[in-house]
Amino acid sequence: MLQNKGFRFFSITTVCIWLGVFALLPNMALFLVSFLDRTDTSFFIPVLTLDNYLRLFAPAFIRILLKSLALACVSTLTCLILGYPFAYLLARSNRRVRPWLFLLVIIPFWTNSLVRTYAIFTILQNNGVLNTLFNRLGLVEGNFSLMYTNFSVFMGLTYTLLPFMILPLYASIEKLNLRLLEAAKDLGAGPVRSFLHVTLPLTLPGIAAGSILVFLPSLSLFYVPEILGGINYRLLGSFIQYNFSKGANWPVGAAASTVLTLLLLLMAVFYRLAGRNEREGGAAALSAPGGQTAPARVERG
Amino acid sequence: MKRALSLLTVLLLTALFLPPSVPALAAGKVIIYNWSEYIPDDVLEAFTKETGIEVVYTTYESNESMHDKLLIQKGRGYDLVCPSTYFIPQMIKEGLALKIDKKRIPNLKNVDPKLLNQEFDPDNRYSIPYMWGNYGLIFNSALVKNAVTSWNDLLRPEFKGKIMLYDDPRMTMGIALLATGASLNSTKESEIRAAYEFLLKLRDPKNVFDVTAAKNVMVNNHSVIGGIWNGDAQVAMDENSDLVYIYPKEGVPLWMDSFVIPSGADNVDNAYAFINFMLRPEMALRSVEEYRYSSPNLGTLELMDKKMRESRLLNPTADDLRNAVMLNGVGEAKALYDLYWEKFITDAK
Numbered sequence: 095m096l097q098n099k100g101f102r103f104f105s106i107t108t109v110c111i112w113l114g115v116f117a118l119l120p121n122m123a124l125f126l127v128s129f130l131d132r133t134d135t136s137f138f139i140p141v142l143t144l145d146n147y148l149r150l151f152a153p154a155f156i157r158i159l160l161k162s163l164a165l166a167c168v169s170t171l172t173c174l175i176l177g178y179p180f181a182y183l184l185a186r187s188n189r190r191v192r193p194w195l196f197l198l199v200i201i202p203f204w205t206n207s208l209v210r211t212y213a214i215f216t217i218l219q220n221n222g223v224l225n226t227l228f229n230r231l232g233l234v235e236g237n238f239s240l241m242y243t244n245f246s247v248f249m250g251l252t253y254t255l256l257p258f259m260i261l262p263l264y265a266s267i268e269k270l271n272l273r274l275l276e277a278a279k280d281l282g283a284g285p286v287r288s289f290l291h292v293t294l295p296l297t298l299p300g301i302a303a304g305s306i307l308v309f310l311p312s313l314s315l316f317y318v319p320e321i322l323g324g325i326n327y328r329l330l331g332s333f334i335q336y337n338f339s340k341g342a343n344w345p346v347g348a349a350a351s352t353v354l355t356l357l358l359l360l361m362a363v364f365y366r367l368a369g370r371n372e373r374e375g376g377a378a379a380l381s382a383p384g385g386q387t388a389p390a391r392v393e394r395g
Numbered sequence: 396m397k398r399a400l401s402l403l404t405v406l407l408l409t410a411l412f413l414p415p416s417v418p419a420l421a422a423g424k425v426i427i428y429n430w431s432e433y434i435p436d437d438v439l440e441a442f443t444k445e446t447g448i449e450v451v452y453t454t455y456e457s458n459e460s461m462h463d464k465l466l467i468q469k470g471r472g473y474d475l476v477c478p479s480t481y482f483i484p485q486m487i488k489e490g491l492a493l494k495i496d497k498k499r500i501p502n503l504k505n506v507d508p509k510l511l512n513q514e515f516d517p518d519n520r521y522s523i524p525y526m527w528g529n530y531g532l533i534f535n536s537a538l539v540k541n542a543v544t545s546w547n548d549l550l551r552p553e554f555k556g557k558i559m560l561y562d563d564p565r566m567t568m569g570i571a572l573l574a575t576g577a578s579l580n581s582t583k584e585s586e587i588r589a590a591y592e593f594l595l596k597l598r599d600p601k602n603v604f605d606v607t608a609a610k611n612v613m614v615n616n617h618s619v620i621g622g623i624w625n626g627d628a629q630v631a632m633d634e635n636s637d638l639v640y641i642y643p644k645e646g647v648p649l650w651m652d653s654f655v656i657p658s659g660a661d662n663v664d665n666a667y668a669f670i671n672f673m674l675r676p677e678m679a680l681r682s683v684e685e686y687r688y689s690s691p692n693l694g695t696l697e698l699m700d701k702k703m704r705e706s707r708l709l710n711p712t713a714d715d716l717r718n719a720v721m722l723n724g725v726g727e728a729k730a731l732y733d734l735y736w737e738k739f740i741t742d743a744k
Contacts, residue, residue, distance in 0.1 A: 134727075134729075134730070135489060137463070137466075137467075154737075154738070154741035155741075157741070158741065215608070215611075219611065219612070219615055219617060220612070220615045220616055220617040221615045221616065222615070237616060239617050241617065242600065242601065242603060243600070321607075321608075324562075324603055324604060324605050324608070325562055325603075325604035325605065325740055326600050328740055328741065339457060339459055339460055339463075340457060340459045340564075341733065341737070342459060342463065342733075
């Protein structure tokens, strides 16, 4: 028992120190730097200013932010639409097939994502894999390139982040109590209705977790839009990266990064609300119009 | 338990505030911080074999990241770096560069005097040239019918959406300055603004501004014309024989990377030994063969085969470089370059 306590103390302390040193401290430092001034020879000087945030109100930055948010939304939605059926299939598949389906999700992680991004480049470019294939099939004549477009950036983000949508979705669909679906069927709900009123509300936490895991990286992954979109796709992540490297303006980079952190916090709040919704919404679904609440209560026991 | 915890905390805090580099590294080492793919492995091995000095080789992708790291570490941590011309004045000013004792580099006699004593470091008090090159015009002769002779030809309507330039402010702003008749190292805001306006006319979603993809988009005909380093051009031309490299009449930007010993270097003697070794004609030639940039080492000319010696990419004639200018630091005006480059990138519709 005592040993157990010691182990718990040790592991919790380790994690706390780890997070403190490698997450909390750097973020605090970033937050601090975002309010500091700079000179040509120092990355920051101890002079307080709000200029860095005011600079973020420039139309150029607003445009970057809106473009980033739009691309992130579209990528997240696409990942959800593609990922949900697959996660469902994965969770409902028979035990012998499941490891193989899982393997399909995991395999891309065996290759560095930078390498995979360059692979997309060779597929989409002029005379690339897709171009050659379409020519051979006689679908198009001549050269075309999908590189440096909305499509190439969107495809890169969606491809890279899809697994991060599937895994949390799988976890929450797998947890789903099948007897609830049977109950819905017994009570006369069709497949669409039982999906909308039972499955969807109960898997909402998975949807929220997956969406956050896709949405945030698609704002901050700087190399994907840079390689596949070029200079026209300087998104939020590249903006931060540029200010910390070539732009040599740490305070502005830190301010932009703080904005990103605020977005993260907002989403954490959203996630909590979704979690609460599930608890209430789940019950609500079962007491939906015409439904009888009694069996559900028994079910939830 | 509490004591163990406080001990751990103290240890961690001490670790946090320790200087980033541990001084007094074992003798017999040289820590090189250089561009990636810039010194062939076999050259490094030959150096270690001959001198017994171990080479620790780390790389950077931009002058900025090298400079920032040195600045944070107050010039410590590395024995040799290789900045571009226009970064050297700044590094000297910030006290990041060690004054060089030329007597310790006898092989300096091999270096082309035309490339010594440049404006960025008069009398080479802090830097020794390693590689140089130029940023010229490449085009696809199969897809470009009318003659191309000038940077201003990029404005022709036929090239709309078919242009490739680097996402490097000094190179790309540089050719725009040359095209608009200004000096490559201009510090006048009106000229820098005019260059920015020239570049805005080239801002098309299909045009590529990307140094890493440069060779690829030229080889695959995504772009048909653009600005490119001579070394990249040679690699692209080997793969696509339609590509042609020319020196536009307004001139080309010249770049050069030079060895600099950081002011806080621990193994200064070994750094000298390494520089001297690299200035041997055979070693300089290996770098040329591998990376296709020009060498300031005159000794390499005798060792080159005829094809290499006569390549106008590697060894441009005096006429090719008629209006060529070496990139130099622009001092305070760097902020203007950054400002207009930033505007150029973000002002797109």
